[in-house]
Amino acid sequence: MLDKKYNAKEKEEKWLNYWRDEKIYEFKPDEREVFSIDTPPPTVNGKIHIGHIFSYSQTEMIARYKRLRGYNIFYPFGFDDNGLPSERLVEKEQGKKAHEIGREAFSKLCYETTDKYEAEFQELFTRLGVSTDWNIHYKTVSPKTIKISQSSFLDLVKKGHCYHKESPALWCNECLTSIAQAELETKKVKTTFNYIKFKTVEDGEEFVIATTRPELLPAIVSVFVNPDDLKHKHLIGKTAHIPIIDVEVPIMADELVDSEKGTGIVMCCTFGDQTDIYWWKKYNLELKYIFTEDGRIKDEILNYGGLKIKAARKKIIEDLQEAGYVLKIEELEHEVQTHERCGTEVEYSVMKQWFIDIMNHKDDFLKIGESINWYPSHMQTRYNEWVSNIMWDWCISRQRYFGVPFPVWYCENCHDPIFANLTDLPVNPLVDKPKIQKCPKCGGTNFRPETDVMDTWATSSVTPLINMRYGEKDNYEAILRPMSLRSNASEIIRTWDFYTIVKSFYHFQERPWNNVMISGFVMANKGEKISKSKGNSKAEPIDLINEYSADVIRYWAGSGRLGTDITFSEETLLRGKKLINKIFNVSKFIEMHLADFQDKEFTNYEYIDKWILARFQDMEKGFLKYLDEFEVGLALNHLEKFFWNFCDDYIEIVKHRLYRPEEFGSEPRYSGQKTVYIILYKLLQDFSIFFPYITEEIYQEIYHDKKSIHLTEIKELNFNFGQEKEFGNIIVDIISIVRGEKSSNNLSLKTEVTNLEISAAKEIKETIAKAKKDFQATLFVKNLKFKEIESGFKITKIELLKDNEKI
């Protein structure tokens, strides 16, 4: 027997233990088709918030759905623990910078810290009822995954898609590392727009260039104007004299110059921005790199050497003003590119870095994107936008400590890279030595290890490879190429999705997954994103689960359309709470009436029973269709709507028949029993996708034909009750009208209707006649009369037994 009241806390713990002990979610390859899910390994940066619950829940529900459809679910969880996010977390907790702590000690701290947070994550996701097999979970910095990341790197090198080159790269002088385009974030900054006077060498003509970065004057290599700019056209071909720095550079023409911006004349420095780099490459300009790694002017620059960038800017403006070269200074607020991990303005550095070729294969990446189903479909447009507009090859080396090391040494003599053997992976070049004695190129015998580590995306982009145990003997390539589903929020389409596609293309020339589902964000209030700085995250996830139960939290997380933002709302939680309570109570009611029930072949259903079976069958079709499109929230909504109607309409009708066989007959009662038996089973299955705990509790009590409801299979009903579905609704409509009559007279719904006259078309009349007993019992009608009319129906007479008349 089900308890009088459902104790979520106690039951959730009970079933969690049961699922674990019985290995309900274990993955073992068998004869079933595999449905595999590539779910984001959360970045371990200390923050767990309700946003995590939201996006992971919806994917988890898909796993449960596919499991109920008979698929063998491969659904591993991972943690993305290497790289800058973890490093910055440790730096913050320690109050010290990585280089102050030292490489080895720092790495150790990183491991300890990420372990601690990963345990918290695992606890949370377990409590939430995430049906993953924790035996196949992974970390992006374990020996196994390091091996895969390294062999992925070596494969790309071998295939010529990965190169080591001195090239301009984005540089963060706070984190002291190069970064990738995808790690940029724009930020509004107040600065000054400085109009500086230049002169031509040939005829001393004065012209003005406006710049926000006068400290780059020593780095100017050329001046550009637009070739169609009538005002400045005549300058082309002449030579510009740079004030104070006293250097002469050519004045050149390029279409990229916008003659409307500033004064229409641009200085090209190496490097101020991306256009500078573009021109530097295009016109083969000189390189004048004037910054140090930690954001200072190089010592050899006269007057400004050693100064921090901003100090140098201030000083050079003062010097220019003093010498009369400044026409005017305007206040300006503009957006600059900053490093997303620390908020520092980025610079460009010229160092040897490892790059993965992106620019030469954009079309291939677009083609791969085309071959994937994106849900919702407009997310593909975002992907295409990003790929089409990307301007850099992917810089994957980071001058940091906690990451996957490059399996590379360099010959001290000729500086050629020496690569580790595949069979020796994983290697740490700082500890391990190359297996060869001599440099194959020059015969040098001294080697220098690569100290850089890989970017975090370089390693998280191999999650499909990690999942398929790439390079291992007993791998899953056969079943996971491609994987069935990738799921993540829209903000990392440009990083995680894109980079995974890049790697998959280079390794296998194919898409990494068949489907991508993209979720929205959790908003604190309408139009307000949850952020730590605003402190508007309403509650800690684990507290919410303790307060409301995992099933209720999942109700909230499962609502809303795919790809659409969701607001955190107590009202939705309340709604979920009520729904779950109702599921439990109606199950209790049904269990009570199934005490003497034996399941056997039966076809002689009562009219109303046929009606509800047909309606369920119809509803489930739509329900499954939504889920096949990964629209978890719409599916739940659809199911919920049916469920309340089932309770309020159908159960209210059938209850009389269930309670009083002596009045209604035992076969009509059996019809009702069989109907609720079938529908509750299927409702529980459908709801189990969202509410794994309470549905298991009820299922085990009433049905238990399998070890768990989560191991059952959804089989669609196949009744053919067209007429009943349509006309049954009319009965419910009439019931509603009569109830309304009672309600507006402030009477109990049990009030007897002494006389009821319904005028109706022939077929409606006949329909009601078929369900006459149910109908009369539901409304407590004593005398029922019909009048036949042309079409439709209306109530032409209704007499209620009022309380005073009763006495």
Add this chain to the structure above:
RNA sequence: GGGUGAUUAGCUCAGUUGGUUAGAGUGCUUGCUUGACGUGCAAGAGGUCAUAGGUUCGAGUCCUAUAUCGCCCACCA
């Protein structure tokens, strides 16, 4: 500035291919001790579907602008 999505009841959201009087929950008001559930049941009030044009016999739904918001990108001249 470019791309993309959103804007529907006080609040949180549904609304399939354009087709009667626009739906649900919550909140508010009123009633009902109905043998599963008061975390319930029944009913009521509440919307010029962001704004302005257009297409159409007919627009919440399609088109064009505008506004506001979210996400992504571009703006260091």
